[in-house]
Amino acid sequence: MNQPASTESDVEDSSTRRRILVATAEVLGRSGQTKLSLSEVALQAGVSRPTLYRWFADKQALLEAFGAYEREMFETGIGRATAGLRGTDRVDAAMRFIVEYQQSYSGVRVVDIEPEVVIARLREIIPQMRSQLEKLLPGANGAVKAATAVRVAVSHYIVRSDDDDQFLAQLRHAVGIKTG
Numbered sequence: 001m002n003q004p005a006s007t008e009s010d011v012e013d014s015s016t017r018r019r020i021l022v023a024t025a026e027v028l029g030r031s032g033q034t035k036l037s038l039s040e041v042a043l044q045a046g047v048s049r050p051t052l053y054r055w056f057a058d059k060q061a062l063l064e065a066f067g068a069y070e071r072e073m074f075e076t077g078i079g080r081a082t083a084g085l086r087g088t089d090r091v092d093a094a095m096r097f098i099v100e101y102q103q104s105y106s107g108v109r110v111v112d113i114e115p116e117v118v119i120a121r122l123r124e125i126i127p128q129m130r131s132q133l134e135k136l137l138p139g140a141n142g143a144v145k146a147a148t149a150v151r152v153a154v155s156h157y158i159v160r161s162d163d164d165d166q167f168l169a170q171l172r173h174a175v176g177i178k179t180g
Helices: 008-031 038-045 049-055 059-082 087-103 106-113 114-134 143-160 164-175
Strands: none
Touching: 008 038, 008 049, 008 059, 008 106, 038 049, 038 059, 038 143, 059 087, 087 143, 087 164, 106 114, 114 143, 143 164
């Protein structure tokens, strides 16, 4: 069955939803989840409160959608970074993506504001990240390598380092990439 052609309204709606989710990351980075204000998100996104409520009925709906958005951003990014690559090059591209993602992601510092919320959320995120990386790490030790790389990434997320090269070197070591 053919999909209907996207209309200008569909594109605008998608763009508005995305702006709201991007704005949510910014506001979470400043205020945290507990003090998240839908008015502040609407202001940051450049939309009215009724427009925000058209997309998200309440704060919980927004946070759930934001969680899905974050997962999609990570999975899409890994997919793009590793597209067309094989073997060690593919794994190395994934490790570089993790470093870039953590360093560029504006919402990453929520851990400084609400560590208890972040730690609770990590229970969901760690298995998802590990599963994503396991797909890139075949072999008997693939699951252990993926779990180790995720733990290194989480450590750098919780206690941020300014040394991207050191972070990347640790990830590479975790997955068994030898560098010269």
